[in-house]
Amino acid sequence: MATLTINGQVHEVNAPDQMPLLWAIRDVVQLTGTKFGCGMAQCGACTVHMDGEAVRSCVTPISAAQGREVTTIEAIGEDAVGRRVQQAWLDLGVAQCGYCQGGQIMSATALLKREAHPSDEQIVDAMNGHLCRCGTYTRIQQAIHHAADTEGEDA
Amino acid sequence: MSTLRDTLLLANVSRRHFLKGLAAGGALVVAARWSPLLADEPLYGAEAMPNGWVDDPNVFIRIDEDGIVTVVNHRAEMGQGIRTSLAMVAADELGAEWEHVRVEQAPGEEETYGNQNTDGSRSMRHWFAPMRRAAAAARTMLEQAAAQQWEVPVEECQVGVHVVMHTPSGRELGFGELAAVASQLPVPERDTLRLKPREEWRYIGQDESSRKRPFAVDGEDIVSGQAVYGADIHLDDMVYAVIARPPIYGAQLRSVNDEAARALPGVIRIIEIPTVGQPAGFEPLGGVAVIAENTWAAIQGRNALEIEWDVEAAGDNARYDSTQYREQLEEAASSPGQLVREHGDVAAAFNEADSLIEATYYMPHMAQAPIEPPVALARLVDGRAEIWAPIQHPQAAREGVAGQLGLAVEDVTVHATLLGGGFGRKSKPDYILEATYLSQALEGRPVRVQWTREDDLHHAYFHAVSVDHLEAGLDSDGKALGWLHRTLSPSIASLFAPDPMHKQDFELGMGFNTMPFNIEAIRLENPEASAHVRIGWFRAVYNLPHAFAIQSFAAELAAAAGRDHRDYLLELLGPERQIDPRNINESWNYGEDPEQYQVDIGRMRAVIETATEAAGWGRELAEGRGLGLAVHHSFVAYAAVVFDVEINSDGELTIHSADIAFDCGLQVNPERIRSQMEGSIIMGIGIALQSEITAHEGQIEQDNFHQFLLPRMGIAPDVIRVHLVNSSEDVPMGGVGEPGLPPVAPALCNAIYAATGKRIRRLPVGNQLTS
Numbered sequence: 001m002a003t004l005t006i007n008g009q010v011h012e013v014n015a016p017d018q019m020p021l022l023w024a025i026r027d028v029v030q031l032t033g034t035k036f037g038c039g040m041a042q043c044g045a046c047t048v049h050m051d052g053e054a055v056r057s058c059v060t061p062i063s064a065a066q067g068r069e070v071t072t073i074e075a076i077g078e079d080a081v082g083r084r085v086q087q088a089w090l091d092l093g094v095a096q097c098g099y100c101q102g103g104q105i106m107s108a109t110a111l112l113k114r115e116a117h118p119s120d121e122q123i124v125d126a127m128n129g130h131l132c133r134c135g136t137y138t139r140i141q142q143a144i145h146h147a148a149d150t151e152g153e154d155a
Numbered sequence: 156m157s158t159l160r161d162t163l164l165l166a167n168v169s170r171r172h173f174l175k176g177l178a179a180g181g182a183l184v185v186a187a188r189w190s191p192l193l194a195d196e197p198l199y200g201a202e203a204m205p206n207g208w209v210d211d212p213n214v215f216i217r218i219d220e221d222g223i224v225t226v227v228n229h230r231a232e233m234g235q236g237i238r239t240s241l242a243m244v245a246a247d248e249l250g251a252e253w254e255h256v257r258v259e260q261a262p263g264e265e266e267t268y269g270n271q272n273t274d275g276s277r278s279m280r281h282w283f284a285p286m287r288r289a290a291a292a293a294r295t296m297l298e299q300a301a302a303q304q305w306e307v308p309v310e311e312c313q314v315g316v317h318v319v320m321h322t323p324s325g326r327e328l329g330f331g332e333l334a335a336v337a338s339q340l341p342v343p344e345r346d347t348l349r350l351k352p353r354e355e356w357r358y359i360g361q362d363e364s365s366r367k368r369p370f371a372v373d374g375e376d377i378v379s380g381q382a383v384y385g386a387d388i389h390l391d392d393m394v395y396a397v398i399a400r401p402p403i404y405g406a407q408l409r410s411v412n413d414e415a416a417r418a419l420p421g422v423i424r425i426i427e428i429p430t431v432g433q434p435a436g437f438e439p440l441g442g443v444a445v446i447a448e449n450t451w452a453a454i455q456g457r458n459a460l461e462i463e464w465d466v467e468a469a470g471d472n473a474r475y476d477s478t479q480y481r482e483q484l485e486e487a488a489s490s491p492g493q494l495v496r497e498h499g500d501v502a503a504a505f506n507e508a509d510s511l512i513e514a515t516y517y518m519p520h521m522a523q524a525p526i527e528p529p530v531a532l533a534r535l536v537d538g539r540a541e542i543w544a545p546i547q548h549p550q551a552a553r554e555g556v557a558g559q560l561g562l563a564v565e566d567v568t569v570h571a572t573l574l575g576g577g578f579g580r581k582s583k584p585d586y587i588l589e590a591t592y593l594s595q596a597l598e599g600r601p602v603r604v605q606w607t608r609e610d611d612l613h614h615a616y617f618h619a620v621s622v623d624h625l626e627a628g629l630d631s632d633g634k635a636l637g638w639l640h641r642t643l644s645p646s647i648a649s650l651f652a653p654d655p656m657h658k659q660d661f662e663l664g665m666g667f668n669t670m671p672f673n674i675e676a677i678r679l680e681n682p683e684a685s686a687h688v689r690i691g692w693f694r695a696v697y698n699l700p701h702a703f704a705i706q707s708f709a710a711e712l713a714a715a716a717g718r719d720h721r722d723y724l725l726e727l728l729g730p731e732r733q734i735d736p737r738n739i740n741e742s743w744n745y746g747e748d749p750e751q752y753q754v755d756i757g758r759m760r761a762v763i764e765t766a767t768e769a770a771g772w773g774r775e776l777a778e779g780r781g782l783g784l785a786v787h788h789s790f791v792a793y794a795a796v797v798f799d800v801e802i803n804s805d806g807e808l809t810i811h812s813a814d815i816a817f818d819c820g821l822q823v824n825p826e827r828i829r830s831q832m833e834g835s836i837i838m839g840i841g842i843a844l845q846s847e848i849t850a851h852e853g854q855i856e857q858d859n860f861h862q863f864l865l866p867r868m869g870i871a872p873d874v875i876r877v878h879l880v881n882s883s884e885d886v887p888m889g890g891v892g893e894p895g896l897p898p899v900a901p902a903l904c905n906a907i908y909a910a911t912g913k914r915i916r917r918l919p920v921g922n923q924l925t926s
Binding site for chain 1: 232233234235236370371373374375376377378379380381382383384386387389395420421449450451454524525526527528573574575576577578605607608826827830831833834835836837838859860861865866867868869871872874875
């Protein structure tokens, strides 16, 4: 049994401690925006925030999420930076199939929160752990710059 | 299009009402097309697809009284943007304002919607015309409704933007106000419809301006985590399944000890699924399923199974070793094979030649590896099967499930979710048949079968490994006098029938038969090759190895001749002309009419010229830097790619830019065509540099993305420039999703050669630049 705070809501999750946060979010809490892609932190589709930091929920046991604030893609728009990133994704038409994009947006938001105007190298460092089989990387890079440039504007 | 066929169709167009347009079936529309009267006539394009096309507005367009226009999309959405693009077509022809347009996904139901098999880059070229006619019919019905209401001649009524206007009086009525009356009217006859000329289009062909707003219909849902993919449906009482499948194609289950698995918390039941023989077709591979309360418990349960497989049942497959197999194909490539196409006398040309060049190219197996692995949810209720799944070919799923459970196809409902990538993997419904099998075993209870990444890589329908051997004879000026190409790959046909050992027409037609060079003596051969894993479609399919070999070899000839690659390539292509597929023994032609769809050398030359000019072909480059070019015709479209790369003294590659010039004829949604081209560049970089599936003793050696490598942001070009050309109604429409991909790997390898002098003949490049 674990007590998880996800998007500001407290959930009592009746599951073994070692269950990855991903499956607690998806199967138990039934928030489905966080995606399964590999199960071993290779693709980033499962990325969520834990206390504002981007983590791979597929390799994070629920025991490690106890007492932390977990944020998923469903709630990232409530954050000003998150909303700007979402808008940048729309403005630049980043998504193709869209499956990996929730995770990409979570990492991009975490990056912009710690580095308001990242360089190309910083963007690659932050995003290289994400796979997009549709191949949207150049637009993701542009969208992160675009989101940085729209800082202070109403999203 | 034959008027006879149109007449037959018209006679049966149902008069259902577009206000409630989704209620009933439209089987009559389709039934008419398969009249025996027409059986002898060769069919092409959408006509030739199972269940053909439908253009009944009642099927595709609904207008509610609040003015919202709902366009029904019946094709699978996997990132190519068809939900947006077909709705743009309908909105334009109808005169709808985009912000009042919604898109609704049709279930799998070809008897109503026509063909839904979303592969072969066919959606737009097969559905542009029917969707326009459906919308034009609806627009006409709205005008007639307004005329009735105003009691004026219909000629005085015209659709504007989401309204019908009475021009003489200046009166207007909104679509919503007219919907009820319009829905009572008969559907106008097809030959009376007026299609809007291009200058009246507001959405079709719109490019940069579409950047100004979230044009894609699913954009908001995607960025907020609300978009619904295959694993995102929850039903009460559902359970979760993960399956241990035979590790070798053809292996059978000998015994399973499930004691430890059953003892795990959350594990509900263990169910054996009969293992399939060969060929497997779309059948599930079988194995042992762990049914659990959640996905993770099911995965843990599977890990705890102790299974003995009867490996010998797999026969030769149990000894399949991809390295030995490559060597075997390379050896076989030195001997003649089945003749596919011949012009002139290659042996004589080689005798006459001043120099002979030869090279052998290799492309390995690959997995489609969509980031969403296969997944399906199924339940059985009251003798009906209901399925939610990401599937490119819902009708194949319905037919498969009907056969499996002894149901009528009409009793199998497939709700198509968004696909988290398809790339050919999700054309095959094996994972859906697993879910229905398990649901039946659980008395109809809803079951979600979740594939892990390991499952996806171990049990893909793999891209065929390919060896291509080429020889050419050049005269003293470097001109090619003769060209010999032998291609060896296992055939996809081996999935459905005893292994034919040869590529089939539809496989040879993907860039092999259609080799476009203007050379006097040509000989194309296809020696035997056997299949030892499930072989299946992968985006662009056999075009990938054919383009890699032909476009690499053309560059090798240019180098041997001491000529500029672009100039030499244009010379190989020769003058602008149409190559009739029937004259090059090409019977498949992507299913299209050879009268209409020919290989257009002028368009091929034009994309080369556009791409090379944009990339600054011929400019001075620093040491270690090079430009590489390739061109390819596939899916009745034309693409040329130029890479600008740099390789440092440590062998590290930087891709500065990619230019891709693309001609698919009329561009309906240029913005999405651009993103498809960008994606093709990235995927092609992975094919060139990284991606390889290998087998040893019949088992796939790559477990996850740490071993099956895909391109990441770090290897992406600094810039990708897409040049869309020839958006013309004067040429027949081409495909988009696939044709950008084939020239990418050879262009990149040609750039590596230009930068380093190192010729890559075996993919992926891997560490060949550092060793």
